[in-house]
Amino acid sequence: MLQIKDLHASIAGKEILKGVNLEVHAGEVHAIMGPNGAGKSTLSAVLTGHPSYTVTSGSVVFRGKDLLQMPPEIRAREGVFLSFQYPVEIPGVSMTNFMRTAVNSKREYEGKEPLSATDFLRLMREKKQLVELDSKLTNRSVNEGFSGGEKKRNEIFQMAMLDPVLSILDETDSGLDIDALRIVASGVNKLRTADNASIVITHYQRLLDYIVPDFVHVLADGKIILTGGKELALELEEKGYDWLTKK
Amino acid sequence: MTERIQISAGESRHLVLFNPHDASIDIVIERDARLIVHIVSTDGVDSDNEIHVSFTGKGSEAEFYGFALTRGTQQLRIATHVDHEVGECKSRQLFKYLVAERSKASFYGLLRVAPDAQHTDAAQTNRNILLSSDAKMHTEPQLEIYADDVKCSHGATTGQLDESALFYMQQRCLSAQTARAMLLEAFVEDVIEGLDEQQYRKVKQSIHQAL
Numbered sequence: 507m508l509q510i511k512d513l514h515a516s517i518a519g520k521e522i523l524k525g526v527n528l529e530v531h532a533g534e535v536h537a538i539m540g541p542n543g544a545g546k547s548t549l550s551a552v553l554t555g556h557p558s559y560t561v562t563s564g565s566v567v568f569r570g571k572d573l574l575q576m577p578p579e580i581r582a583r584e585g586v587f588l589s590f591q592y593p594v595e596i597p598g599v600s601m602t603n604f605m606r607t608a609v610n611s612k613r614e615y616e617g618k619e620p621l622s623a624t625d626f627l628r629l630m631r632e633k634k635q636l637v638e639l640d641s642k643l644t645n646r647s648v649n650e651g652f653s654g655g656e657k658k659r660n661e662i663f664q665m666a667m668l669d670p671v672l673s674i675l676d677e678t679d680s681g682l683d684i685d686a687l688r689i690v691a692s693g694v695n696k697l698r699t700a701d702n703a704s705i706v707i708t709h710y711q712r713l714l715d716y717i718v719p720d721f722v723h724v725l726a727d728g729k730i731i732l733t734g735g736k737e738l739a740l741e742l743e744e745k746g747y748d749w750l751t752k753k
Numbered sequence: 754m755t756e757r758i759q760i761s762a763g764e765s766r767h768l769v770l771f772n773p774h775d776a777s778i779d780i781v782i783e784r785d786a787r788l789i790v791h792i793v794s795t796d797g798v799d800s801d802n803e804i805h806v807s808f809t810g811k812g813s814e815a816e817f818y819g820f821a822l823t824r825g826t827q828q829l830r831i832a833t834h835v836d837h838e839v840g841e842c843k844s845r846q847l848f849k850y851l852v853a854e855r856s857k858a859s860f861y862g863l864l865r866v867a868p869d870a871q872h873t874d875a876a877q878t879n880r881n882i883l884l885s886s887d888a889k890m891h892t893e894p895q896l897e898i899y900a901d902d903v904k905c906s907h908g909a910t911t912g913q914l915d916e917s918a919l920f921y922m923q924q925r926c927l928s929a930q931t932a933r934a935m936l937l938e939a940f941v942e943d944v945i946e947g948l949d950e951q952q953y954r955k956v957k958q959s960i961h962q963a964l
């Protein structure tokens with residue numbers, strides 16, 4: 507599904523990714539762990555086309571297409587979804603209007619008719635239940651005045667609405683208490699199918715108790731330096747990252 | 754030539770200046786009156802406008818909403834002079850500008866509270882978005898407050914469209930164009946929502962054309 511080869515990327519002239527290689531297949535969950543400043547969030551920003559980052563070399567192929575050539579909205583419509591570490595507040599733009607435009611932009615790209623008002627509202631209702639999102643929130647402006655936990659739930663709600671092929675969860679666990687974490691993780695698990703995949707970026711092992719990965723990668727200083735199974739996360743939890751980076 | 758408008762005691766009035774050209778208006782508000790003014794400039798024509806308002810009787814309220822979209826090499830200025838000559842009146846000013854291409858726009862707002870105009874409640878806000886790096890905005894709020902028991906505030910901000918919101922929206926499948934339009938419509942909503950439907954639609958159209 508996704509092949510990242512020798513990916514180098516920089517921001518403001520500073521190289522952050524220094525040759526990342528990663529292959530993700532349908533049905534898999536990959537966890538990316540690593541110390542602060544290793545380039546975890548940069549990887550998610552580069553994959554989704556954030557304009558502040560420049561890819562200096564390497565390639566990213568997503569379902570046979572060159573992802574790096576596409577503007578951010580085309581990547582999204584092709585099925586790449588990012589759950590933001592810091593979801594953005596958009597005053598004056600209602601959640602409902604935003605989601606209707608999002609869903610219909612994707613449908614148009616896929617050559618489908620826009621959803622009728624009734625079908626759209628039914629879809630909203632159904633997906634809200636998945637993350638136990640309060641109906642009051644969807645009547646408000648996008649993320650405006652949402653608590654930290656509500657913002658993260660809202661990300662997973664939007665993920666459910668857009669039904670992505672590849673979901674990148676960037677530190678979705680940060681700022682969540684254990685109950686919110688459980689709700690968010692169960693939402694993510696319910697969305698898992700044999701045809702989609704997830705990249706879960708996290709600093710802590712905690713989230714991986716709930717979203718069990720097939721592979722755990724350690725990203726340090728812009729490179730993946732170690733790959734293992736889910737037990738690697740436990741080892742990292744116990745030993746930290748120093749023993750790896752000092753080698 | 755200056756146009757004089759009198760809002761009589763107890764009267765309620767809504768004035769709309771839609772694409773005014775070098776308007777000069779002098780409004781006198783008597784006691785217990787209510788006034789709403791909308792001033793909208795979207796036609797791209799150079800214009801220099803002055804609105805002078807005096808509260809001459811107690812218990813009155815006035816709200817001013819301004820929206821300007823400037824483009825090309827246009828120069829636009831809107832100046833307000835709100836004069837609380839007597840106390841116990843309330844004024845609200847909210848002016849928003851979208852400054853595009855190489856245009857130059859300015860807002861000048863003088864708020865004056867006379868020495869005996871106690872319990873005046875006045876607020877002035879000016880918010881602007883520059884849509885190009887060549888666009889220029891000049892904003893000059895002025896407060897002259899001579900009474901001591903009053904509630905007065907003012908604020909002005911000028912910036913660019915929120916890039917992080919734009920990226921967030923694109924990540925949710927919206928085209929950059931649609932995302933920009935939604936952000937700008939959200940930005941101007943509170944200054945144009947009081948217009949009639951035809952004018953409201955005209956303003957939104959002009960925003961879409963400017964993108």
